[in-house]
Amino acid sequence: MLWDIIEDGPTIPMKIVRETQVPKERHDWSIQERKQVQLIAKAMYILLYALGLEEFAIVSSCDNAKEIWDKLEVVHEGTNEVKETKISLLNLNYENFKIDLNEDVKAMFNWFSTIVNELKGFEEVILEES
Incomplete structure (x- = not known):
């Protein structure tokens, strides 16, 4: 109510x-x-x-x-336009995610988790490629 x-x-x-x-x-x-x-x-x-x-x-x-x-x-x-821009940037970060040889595993995992969690926050579906 x-x-x-x-x-x-x-x-x-x-x-x-x-x-x-x-x-x-x-x-x-x-x-x-x-x-x-x-x-x-x-x-x-x-x-x-x-x-x-x-x-x-x-x-x-x-x-x-x-x-x-x-x-x-x-x-x-933000407005719908701002949300769409944020989602696009997050998708781009997700698709272009690469392991940096100078970065430790924990930092890399934290960054990747942040990207995935923010996408989930916008209710974006992340598909696994086979």
Whole structure:
């Protein structure tokens, strides 16, 4: 339920006035609508509580959990174009990975693991060649 609020955005209790929807007054909310608004506040609280000072400064002007999540997603992962570029670079690094004779096995393994883990983080499938 909370994740739905973060992904889809809040649903504020509304009423129809002269064929348009306007937010209801707090005293007009049903029990179900009160619970929904409490969940919206809880989702925002959870996201804000988990942030450091720098991230909080970035999202402090956001009005709801969806806005916070969307802004954090862009800050940490970038736009779709940035993601595609990162994936392309990682695939290139993976395909061109070579053992450096001057590098120890542990450093080489760490670098290769980093490439593979970052590709998995972008949900990229790594196929084994036969």
